[in-house]
Amino acid sequence: MTAADTHRAILAVWRIEQPRLITSLARMLRDVALAEDLTQDALLAAIETWPATGIPEKPGAWLLAIVRRRAVDQLRRGKMLERKHAMVAHDMEAEQRAMPDPDSGLDDDIGDEMLRLVFTACHPLLSREARTALALRMICGLTTDEIARAFLVPAATIAQRIVRAKRTLSESGLTYETPRGTELSQRLSSVLEVVYLIFNEGYTAARGSDWLRPQLCNEALRMGRVLTAIAPYEPEVHGLVALMELNASRTAARTDAAGEPILMLEQDRALWDQLQIRRGMRALARAHELGGARGFYVLQAAIVACHAEARAAAETDWLRIAGLYAELADVAPSPVVELNRAVAIGLAEGPAVALAIVDRLVRERALEGYHLLPGVRGDLLHKLGRFDEARAAFEAAAALAGNRREHDLLMRRAAKAAGAAASS
Amino acid sequence: MRFMSFITSAQSDPPTPELMDAMNKLANREIKAGRMIDSGGLMPLDAGARVHIADGKLSVVDGPFVEAKEVIGGYAIFEFRNKEEAVASAVEFMQLHKDLMPGWEGICEVRALADFSGA
Numbered sequence: 001m002t003a004a005d006t007h008r009a010i011l012a013v014w015r016i017e018q019p020r021l022i023t024s025l026a027r028m029l030r031d032v033a034l035a036e037d038l039t040q041d042a043l044l045a046a047i048e049t050w051p052a053t054g055i056p057e058k059p060g061a062w063l064l065a066i067v068r069r070r071a072v073d074q075l076r077r078g079k080m081l082e083r084k085h086a087m088v089a090h091d092m093e094a095e096q097r098a099m100p101d102p103d104s105g106l107d108d109d110i111g112d113e114m115l116r117l118v119f120t121a122c123h124p125l126l127s128r129e130a131r132t133a134l135a136l137r138m139i140c141g142l143t144t145d146e147i148a149r150a151f152l153v154p155a156a157t158i159a160q161r162i163v164r165a166k167r168t169l170s171e172s173g174l175t176y177e178t179p180r181g182t183e184l185s186q187r188l189s190s191v192l193e194v195v196y197l198i199f200n201e202g203y204t205a206a207r208g209s210d211w212l213r214p215q216l217c218n219e220a221l222r223m224g225r226v227l228t229a230i231a232p233y234e235p236e237v238h239g240l241v242a243l244m245e246l247n248a249s250r251t252a253a254r255t256d257a258a259g260e261p262i263l264m265l266e267q268d269r270a271l272w273d274q275l276q277i278r279r280g281m282r283a284l285a286r287a288h289e290l291g292g293a294r295g296f297y298v299l300q301a302a303i304v305a306c307h308a309e310a311r312a313a314a315e316t317d318w319l320r321i322a323g324l325y326a327e328l329a330d331v332a333p334s335p336v337v338e339l340n341r342a343v344a345i346g347l348a349e350g351p352a353v354a355l356a357i358v359d360r361l362v363r364e365r366a367l368e369g370y371h372l373l374p375g376v377r378g379d380l381l382h383k384l385g386r387f388d389e390a391r392a393a394f395e396a397a398a399a400l401a402g403n404r405r406e407h408d409l410l411m412r413r414a415a416k417a418a419g420a421a422a423s424s
Numbered sequence: 425m426r427f428m429s430f431i432t433s434a435q436s437d438p439p440t441p442e443l444m445d446a447m448n449k450l451a452n453r454e455i456k457a458g459r460m461i462d463s464g465g466l467m468p469l470d471a472g473a474r475v476h477i478a479d480g481k482l483s484v485v486d487g488p489f490v491e492a493k494e495v496i497g498g499y500a501i502f503e504f505r506n507k508e509e510a511v512a513s514a515v516e517f518m519q520l521h522k523d524l525m526p527g528w529e530g531i532c533e534v535r536a537l538a539d540f541s542g543a
Contacts, residue, residue: 005508008506008508009508009511009512011508012505012508012509012511012512013512015505015509016509016512016513016516019457020453057519058519059512060516114456215505218503218505221458221503222457222459222503223458224458225455225458225461229455230456
């Protein structure tokens with residue numbers, strides 16, 4: 001093994017053990033930020049020691065012993081300052097004497113501890129960026145460098161975000177506990193938002209050149225699975241997992257050999273990942289069983305499921321999709337949802353009905369500056385044979401499009417409409 | 425990256441209760457960590473069959489197979505970041521066997537599933 005191989009092997013072991021190290025330390029120290037620091041110390045210790053000694057037979061126990069020793073040192077240093085900590089240190093020393101060689105310690109209660117950790121890392125007190133970075137670091141075990149590369153920002157920025165977030169957590173005097181009842185649902189939405197943000201960051205930007213961005217989708221999926229295992233009765237958790245699995249199932253079909261994006265209706269459905277679709281459908285069914293059919297994520301998953309179930313684009317159940325968008329608009333009103341509903345209605349009931357919805361959105365000026373609105377409008381006008389108006393709409397859309405490729409596509413459609421107008 | 429691992433052994437003794445318990449705990453942890461995405465055990469050989477093609481002839485042989493020296497007992501599908509993580513996990517799994525079922529011998533084979541998405 002080369003030094004680089006050993007380093008990768010150490011990181012792999014550390015990642016498997018890291019959540020348990022943080023959670024058990026956080027419980028002892030009642031301080032997540034400090035627990036995270038000491039866990040990083042354990043990684044450094046492993047990197048210093050293991051290349052010479054080889055990876056120990058029970059790496060988890062080795063790491064746990066290190067972090068516990070560091071925690072005791074840390075507490076002893078602060079003993080004069082705080083009696084409570086001294087008592088904790090005493091307990092821990094006693095515990096260590098009783099268990100000089102902690103076994104690999106496959107705790108039964110890791111679920112509860114993980115849940116607590118997830119809720120702390122995604123605390124609403126922290127900014128979205130901070131929550132995202134902290135979650136990737138504490139729950140997924142990514143290094144600062146990996147997070148920075150994934151988000152295309154300098155490592156120093158991420159490091160600073162993490163330091164600030166941890167300081168906020170330490171100084172807020174936050175109790176390290178799992179919320180219950182209605183507070184749980186409220187706090188859960190902050191967690192789900194982080195997971196979905198991470199997923200989308202990887203999914204919408206996946207242009208094939210940087211492998212770490214699809215990796216973000218995998219991290220989000222993993223976090224989603226963690227949540228379904230530790231909060232199994234929350235329908236929205238299953239809904240989000242379903243939404244992510246179903247969207248991710250199309251990954252292989254989303255770009256052509258040159259890395260150009262392929263729109264969903266034109267994708268080769270044979271490339272859709274059936275294992276992932278099955279997992280998504282199962283998660284969606286579970287969300288429905290739990291009574292969550294009208295959840296924000298569950299509804300979006302149900303829409304994507306309609307596509308996943310259609311063996312060909314022409315078999316898509318647009319009427320059902322339009323109905324689901326209507327429900328979604330009811331639960332979480334948004335002009336973007338309304339625009340999507342219009343597209344579905346256009347395909348289910350014809351362009352005239354859809355155009356009425358789109359024109360209402362134009363009048364309400366809710367989506368001013370959003371290129372997809374004139375883009376959809378142009379498409380509907382074109383289908384209705386109103387080519388001059390369609391051309392104007394496509395040109396307006398092209399002027400608003402931020403992305404070069406989209407701009408070109410819209411200009412091509414404008415030219416096509418102009419051609420149709422000339423020959424009609 | 426998805427990996428499939430399966431465990432093969434020439435011995436057919438059931439795992440000791442201690443090993444069973446430790447394997448359950450490990451599987452439970454892996455599920456909660458979002459890494460294990462599917463798993464299952466396989467029934468004994470007499471519940472299955474083999475379909476052969478040899479010398480241009482197709483034949484079906486019901487189990488058990490006398491020539492079978494090694495038996496696949498179960499499989500699991502994981503999602504790992506890389507091969508190192510897959511190996512670390514298999515080593516941990518096999519260490520349990522070494523500790524809790526002395527004398528047992530076998531192989532845990534880890535294979536990467538083909539992935540055409542570039543992810």
